[in-house]
Amino acid sequence: MIVLSKEKLPIQREQDVVLFRNRIKELATKIGMSLVNQTKLITAASELVRNMLRYGGGGITHLEIVSRNSIPGVRLIFVDEGPGIKDVTLAMKDGYSTGKSLGLGLPGAKRLVNEFDIKSESGKGTTVTIIRWKNGL
Amino acid sequence: MERIPILKMGPFLLVTIQVDLYDRLALTLENDLINMVSKTEAKGVLIDISAVSIVDSFMGRILGNIASMSKIMDATTVVVGMQPAVAITLVELGLTLSGVHTALDVEQGMELLRDKIGQLDKDEEGLYDSFI
């Protein structure tokens, strides 16, 4: 996999989310992603960035255009230095939430992208990486 | 602070969301709308989301909340104009908004609300009839 472009965007307040979403849209449009796939990617990003604000106290997002076997895609990495997730397997289950949400955030986001990876260490923070390929299903 | 305007049309409240929502704005809308329903004794709430390109689980929950809260106050909620891409994404996310009525556009949404209210009136009449 090759990284074609990369940039960083810090997320500290809720208003930063709007800018972040717009930037993803620009990247996805640039590689010619279909509207439905764009919507899925941005929705997944929206879920993850909310988690980052709510549980991780904000953090840094990395936005990248990547390419594998000459198929382009958008990769987003969410890094926070919050308390971390105690039980990742449990957090990935539908309907599980420590807050008062629907508990669809993490598992839902995973269903909306092609590749999903989560690493969390108690007390050190959480890193989530997602990729959506241009024409991936 | 930014706010989404709520219009009153007869017994109905009409909201057209023209901007992409962030969480606090959506929460404010929920608050304002429910207060409006209570104040005006509206019988129906119509929310037009045809200009909204992203609905995630939080926004979905707000829509569901508005519907449930209005229902307790005897008002029907209908969400109209959801974009195909948004609908596909919500289904994939696992959110079907089962308590919310939907319609293709404002016109069909209004028709649905009128139908529902007509039905209610009839039901109440029936209740009265069986009473005496």
Place this chain on the structure above:
Amino acid sequence: MNKESAAALKSKKKQILENWLSNQLQDAALRDDLMSVAELQQQSEEFLTALIKAFGTSSAEDTDSEGYEPIRDILNEISISRARQGFSPRETSSYILSLKEVLSNVLEDRFKEDPATLYREIISMNKIMDSLSMVTMETYIKGREEVILRQTNEMSEISTPVIRVWEGILALPIIGTLDSARTQVVMEALLEEIVATGSRIAILDISGVPTVDSLVAQHLIKTVSAARLMGAECIISGIRAEIAQTIVHLGIDLTNIYTKATLASALKMSFSMLNIQVTRATGTSQNNKQNFGF
């Protein structure tokens, strides 16, 4: 391959080309309906020039080496274009194999007095040509696969027409297996059309779907849910007896979805949902015939 044979082949290039071409033209398999002689001549000359040049290099026997790059390019191009034009595998490989014979003849002439060298050189040349014919076949198959892939894509697009059967009613006859990729195409096409026509009811007819397993059912349920979110209702029609059996046996829950056995009954149901009444016109059939302009 030694320098002498390379030089011999180079000096006889014109003759080789001539013989090779006449070999190719003689071959009953040559499709002059698919390719002109002039085209063939130009292509062959280009190829031979590059090949003889490669024979002269030190790594002549390694067809993966840099010297063979232009040759592999030409072969790829030939194989791909022949695969697309509908040449058979035999016709495609005869291109390179007919050259082998000509080259053998030239080498035989050159080393008439030295059978040991001749043997070695023929083996070496054979090795190169065999490996090149492998390249041809590999590319040929790749070319065919591309054709198949393109047709599959076209098919999945063509095979999902959204039909407007009535004011406010759409029908989508699904033919063939529903996989994830297909469902996405179908779903998008249907939802777009619902918006474009303002239709409140969509009938998904699955009479043309060979089997319904839990995955297909899930795809159908997703489509129905998405349409509902937009404010349209779906009816699934064309459910055959064996499909009904599988659905129940697999424990798939379709209770929240309107289902009908035939498209006709689904249409009837849509009419009643939209409060439309269709009645037979009164009057003689004679009148009706006149109305249709018979």
